[in-house]
Amino acid sequence: MDVLLVLLIVGMLIFGIVFALVSYTNIFSFINGSQVVGSVSSNIFKTVVVPVDSHQQIIINLDNNKSFETIAITQKIMFPFSKEKKIATEWPKGKAGFLVKSYDGSTIEMLGYRYKTIAKTAAKNGYNALLDLTVNNNRRIDKDNINYPYLYVWLDYNQNAQVDRGELISLKDLGIISIDVGSMRVVNRRINSSVINREGSYLRADGSKGSILEVDLFQDPFYREFLTTIKVPDKIKSIPNVQGSGLVRDLQEATAESSVLLSTVVNYYSHESLSQRYTMLNSLLLEWARSENMRFLVHLSQFSTDRFKLRLASDLKPSSYRSIHSEVSLALNHLMVVEQFTGKRLLYVFAKEVLNTQTGEIELHLAISFNNDIIARSVVVANSNRQQQEVIISNDMLNFTNEQKVQINEEYEVVKKNIFAKLQAEKPDIQELIAEFKKDQYRWVDESLQNQIETGEYFIRERKTINVPRRRYLIECIKPGNIIDQQVRDCADGKIAKTW
Numbered sequence: 001m002d003v004l005l006v007l008l009i010v011g012m013l014i015f016g017i018v019f020a021l022v023s024y025t026n027i028f029s030f031i032n033g034s035q036v037v038g039s040v041s042s043n044i045f046k047t048v049v050v051p052v053d054s055h056q057q058i059i060i061n062l063d064n065n066k067s068f069e070t071i072a073i074t075q076k077i078m079f080p081f082s083k084e085k086k087i088a089t090e091w092p093k094g095k096a097g098f099l100v101k102s103y104d105g106s107t108i109e110m111l112g113y114r115y116k117t118i119a120k121t122a123a124k125n126g127y128n129a130l131l132d133l134t135v136n137n138n139r140r141i142d143k144d145n146i147n148y149p150y151l152y153v154w155l156d157y158n159q160n161a162q163v164d165r166g167e168l169i170s171l172k173d174l175g176i177i178s179i180d181v182g183s184m185r186v187v188n189r190r191i192n193s194s195v196i197n198r199e200g201s202y203l204r205a206d207g208s209k210g211s212i213l214e215v216d217l218f219q220d221p222f223y224r225e226f227l228t229t230i231k232v233p234d235k236i237k238s239i240p241n242v243q244g245s246g247l248v249r250d251l252q253e254a255t256a257e258s259s260v261l262l263s264t265v266v267n268y269y270s271h272e273s274l275s276q277r278y279t280m281l282n283s284l285l286l287e288w289a290r291s292e293n294m295r296f297l298v299h300l301s302q303f304s305t306d307r308f309k310l311r312l313a314s315d316l317k318p319s320s321y322r323s324i325h326s327e328v329s330l331a332l333n334h335l336m337v338v339e340q341f342t343g344k345r346l347l348y349v350f351a352k353e354v355l356n357t358q359t360g361e362i363e364l365h366l367a368i369s370f371n372n373d374i375i376a377r378s379v380v381v382a383n384s385n386r387q388q389q390e391v392i393i394s395n396d397m398l399n400f401t402n403e404q405k406v407q408i409n410e411e412y413e414v415v416k417k418n419i420f421a422k423l424q425a426e427k428p429d430i431q432e433l434i435a436e437f438k439k440d441q442y443r444w445v446d447e448s449l450q451n452q453i454e455t456g457e458y459f460i461r462e463r464k465t466i467n468v469p470r471r472r473y474l475i476e477c478i479k480p481g482n483i484i485d486q487q488v489r490d491c492a493d494g495k496i497a498k499t500w
Helices: 002-031 126-133 234-238 251-257 259-270 274-290 295-301 327-342 402-424 431-441 447-455 486-493
Strands: 035-037 056-061 085-089 096-101 140-142 151-154 168-170 176-191 194-204 209-216 219-226 308-312 347-356 362-370 373-381 389-393
Touching: 056 126, 126 176, 126 194, 126 209, 176 209, 219 327, 234 251, 234 431, 251 259, 259 274, 259 431, 274 327, 274 402, 295 308, 295 327, 295 347, 308 347, 327 347, 327 402, 362 389, 373 389
Parallel strands: 035 347, 308 389
Antiparallel strands: 056 096, 056 209, 085 219, 096 151, 140 176, 151 168, 176 194, 194 209, 347 362, 362 373
């Protein structure tokens, strides 16, 4: 009986120790942001769902006789939902306007995605922004609400996407006495390319009701205007200012940022043949795309941690365009160029550090997708010495299907033909740049020596006699110490120069 009791106690102690270790491991993992997995052989990314860009805003429709409508993207109404640039956005039409917050009646804060809440966090959508304005969980905004005096409807009468005088009207002046946030229901109704996610009601002083909407306004990042400008040197102003698109700047500003792009553009216009220009366009597109940070490379670097550093292998880096690249490398480079010129995100990175409970090692589970299709998947174990482990995305990791390669090439050709048409429409007078470029083509690496030759200084200064191979007497080639070897014989035969 005593033996059984001892065994029971020992067993409970062992179980407690194991449980404590597992719990500690999980807690340690949780603190360090790592997920817990049981096996090193399986990647947690079996499938992926790419995130959807959201531009959800709260809109009030003041017209009871007309449903909410948007102005089509083709009208290119440009609005800065980010601090970097304006992007073409579908826009409220007629007597519908944005519900905004303003403390001075001129500057506004949009009530929608990324609205800063009381908790100083970004709202996930317009509905969450509205909820943040309510008090005591009553899901209603009325004249007793502290935010009510600062709420306006922005009616953009001239559709210039700027708040002009007379376009901000307070809820009080509109006769809106309350907004029933609790009435908002999911509808998911499409208007043009935008989507009405939720719809609810507001109450007027005369007892009538109107509709309040949460709308995900469609944006086309192909059309953009940067909010900052780059100074263009005078000599570059002869370069045609072909309009860029997506993430890249117009050609003059881009060449001001990249000397490689400048020489590529000049080289392009120095050729008259259309076929030559079209072939050279591959290099021009890549250099133009590289003049701004490549979206995929930025996205890749954002997943680097103290334990892991993600980077592309040298044969995949978009350093220069070469037709001899592998099909995989060309497909990836073409995808990155398409991303830059369209502004659309096509390549996605999914990475998470996890703790393998069987080995006790931290692993990086990595997946790369082309839209929702995974094209690379890997598991990398962290260094045991806590040094940062390089995770190199190599050629053999990526796997594009034939259908994907065809799709990528088609999208790339669309970009290529569009830019080619714009470049060909220009007839720039850049003969001075072409002459300078051709001169630079033949410039020596040692520019000081070239300058001496061009000025004639090289030919009048004292120079050492260059010892070139020639036939000699054997005695002339004997090495110190009267040594005669094969080198001495070759020197006498004129096969090698005397270097001793």
